[in-house]
Amino acid sequence: MRAAVFSALASFDRPASAYDVTDAVSAAQGRRVAANSVYRILDLFVARNVATRVESANAYIANAHPECMHDCIFLVCDTCGGATHIDDDVLSKRIRETAESKGFRAEKPVIEVRGRCARCAADA
Numbered sequence: 001m002r003a004a005v006f007s008a009l010a011s012f013d014r015p016a017s018a019y020d021v022t023d024a025v026s027a028a029q030g031r032r033v034a035a036n037s038v039y040r041i042l043d044l045f046v047a048r049n050v051a052t053r054v055e056s057a058n059a060y061i062a063n064a065h066p067e068c069m070h071d072c073i074f075l076v077c078d079t080c081g082g083a084t085h086i087d088d089d090v091l092s093k094r095i096r097e098t099a100e101s102k103g104f105r106a107e108k109p110v111i112e113v114r115g116r117c118a119r120c121a122a123d124a
């Protein structure tokens with residue numbers, strides 16, 4: 001089941017909701033799988049850094065670099081739904097330090113930028 005969920009997630013070229021992934025796994029297996037178990041597996045993937053949650057899109061994306069533990073930054077396109085992943089450790093460290101200067105213990109900064117990707121901006 002985990003392998004089926006991962007290959008379904010990896011088949012999307014943009015962040016996929018748990019329902020999108022459930023539909024893809026169901027289609028691949030020729031039977032309806034439970035959304036709850038897909039949710040549990042996606043959360044497990046996030047905990048193990050195999051997938052990343054794109055919070056503002058309420059969706060998941062396969063992790064391009066599971067071996068490193070960045071605070072990933074996503075540029076989320078409101079037109080096509082695509083997400084471009086960038087890393088900027090200087091920026092994320094600055095956010096962590098600013099939070100800590102307020103006595104806030106940062107667990108995970110969520111840095112997402114909504115807007116239009118280069119392709120969609122060029123189409124408009």
Ligand SMILES: [Zn+2]
Nearest residue numbers: 070072086087
């Ligand atoms: Zn990253």
Ligand SMILES: [Zn+2]
Nearest residue numbers: 077080117120
């Ligand atoms: Zn776009």
